[in-house]
Amino acid sequence: MFRPTFLGRVGLHLANLAVITFLLFPIVAVVIGSIQSEKTLQADTVAILPPEYTFDNFRIILTQGEQKGRVFEQATYLPDNIKVFYQAALNSLIVAVSVTLLTLVLGSLSAYSISRLRVRWTIWLLQVNVAARFVPIIVLMIPLYVVFRSAGMLNSLWGVVIAQTGFLLPYAILILAPYFETISHELEEAARIDGCSRFGAFLRIVLPLSTPGLSSCGAIIFIISWQDLLITMILNSRREFMTLPVIIASLVGDVHVFFNLLMAICLLALLPSVVLVMLLQKYVVQGLSAGAVKG
Amino acid sequence: MAEEVAAGEAGTRRVPPRRPFWKRELPVGWLAFFMNTPSMIVLAAVLAYPIYYAGYLSLHQVGLAQMRRGVFPFYGFQNYLNLFEDPLFWLSLKNTIMFTVFVVTVEVVLAVAIGLLLMQASVWTSRVTRFLMLLPYAVPPIANGLIWSFIYNFKFGFLNRVLLTTGLISEPVNWAGNADTALVAVAVPYIWRTLPFAVLLVYAALQGINRDLYEAAAVDGASAWRRFWHITLPLLRPIIAVILILRTSFAFAVFEEVLAITQGGPGDATWVSAWYGYKVSFAPPFNIGMGAASAYVLALIVGLFAIVYVRLIYQRTT
Secondary structure: OOOOOHHHHHHHHHHHHHHHHHHHHHHHHHHHHHOOOHHHHHHOOOOOOOOOOOOHHHHHHHOOOOOOOOOOOOOOOOOHHHHHHHHHHHHHHHHHHHHHHHHHHHHHHHHHHHHOOOOHHHHHHHHHHHHHOOOOHHHHHHHHHHHHHHOOOOOOHHHHHHHHHHHHHHHHHHHHHHHHHHOOHHHHHHHHHOOOOHHHHHHHHHHHHOHHHHHHHHHHHHHHHHHOOHHHHHHOOOHHHOOHHHHHHHOOOOOOOOHHHHHHHHHHHHHHHHHHHHHOHHHHHHHHHHHHHOO | OHHHHHHHHHOOOOOOOOOOOOOOOOOHHHHHHHHHHHHHHHHHHHHHHHHHHHHHHHOEOOOHHHHHHOOOOEOOOHHHHHHHHOHHHHHHHHHHHHHHHHHHHHHHHHHHHHHHHHOOOOOHHHHHHHHHOOHHHHOOHHHHHHHHHHHHOOOOOHHHHHHHHOOOOOOOOOOOOOOOOHHHHHHHHHHHHHHHHHHHHHHHHHHOOOHHHHHHHHHOOOOHHHHHHHHHHHHHHHHHHHHHHHHHHHHOOOOHHHHHHOOOOOOOOOOOHHHHHHHHHHOOOOOHHHHHHHHHHHHHHHHHHHHHHHHHHHHHHO
């Protein structure tokens, strides 16, 4: 459009460099912190790069304390929560996948009725969902605990799945409803003339055509569920039901756990969602803007 | 007779042959009802009832002793009165407001600036930035908090390493442990994690602006600054309003970064409202009634933003 001048281009490159530095700074920090020992971190408090690298931090986490490696040879204490790393990772995956599927099923049913079935109260429903998106989790923490305790759903993955689904459903509906609006009405009408019921047209025409929208929504819900700390932390206190964020939070304030191990477990927890976001970038971007501006 | 024919022609929809009632199609209203029933049940159990129950708890005396007996005596508005008399509650609210104003201002300014930067498709570094922009969105908040607690650490922290090595500072700085900088030290990681969302919205809006407007302005001799001020910014106003409301209401409930980086400290410099509600309820003396009351005050404030937001979208769609 407007070709920037030479000086302008230099300025733009510098501005981009500043933004990229800011974006990558914590990632560089977590990587460098995780590939050295407690000793090298403490020995030279000025050096950015350590004199020697080690993967012992990852080794001890990924073998759940079995293989200590050189770095942890002398260590007598390892937090019990690190010893259930695989269980926690599996729990995180089970919860995130179940929440994503359940939210997509329930959300697409509601979103379709909001965007396609012209009934008066569905518009009201949309507004309720917009408002529900604003409820801070902290408000729900205490009553959610009491409700789930009386339902006997504490310390179970299903309890967490249902709680997270309820919390994320309004957001999913807000992403999906505008997407269903964009699906052509003619195809649906054609199917109905050929004898398809309304619900059948939804299943056979609208849903298959909405794959991109469903992917956007699913990717976002998966990421938020993967990241959730508070809901899981309140509902599950037993170790076998903890997810990765809960394990990480339990290490906060443990004076015997040093930054090298902390950074390693943080890196392992953020890697799956970073890979997912980078692979599905296009869908995540579409979903984020659909859920925010179109109502 | 003629009237009947006319009516039949006006409604050109073919009437399907009459079927037994179990094969007949549901009226639209009932279909909508059934399609929403599963969602409504989940939302009622996880959102509506807990919100009502939080209100109930905030009007009752709920502490450890009452929990043990299982009876919550009615307390009227005493929890709220106790709350309003607690100086720490007001300090938390003040910190939350300062935090939110700082975060939202910085995010809106940066989002517009970076959004404009991403539009420079002819500059290859802009394409790199665009590729990396979404990265922070993928990082779990609690991991983000812990990473920054490593960055900020006084003795071993990454930031001090970088600044000391490059000679920008000569003495290590206690970023998160200093009452003057602690709130900003919590705000920067929060901004880092939530900025992609704001940038994306601005970038999407910028792409929707008609290029002809700029061409016309350039023909009229408008400078780059005037084009930005008189064309770009007014057209971005709706999306900036959306960002303002969304970011404000979410920043008001900041929790994970506080938990990981400062835990409210040093002293009470980073006690924010969500942290206050959490500590009052889940740390001694476990005053759950008062915690619920403080959470309700937070919800009411955020609710005001939600109402403005609903109004805004409603206007946009009709």
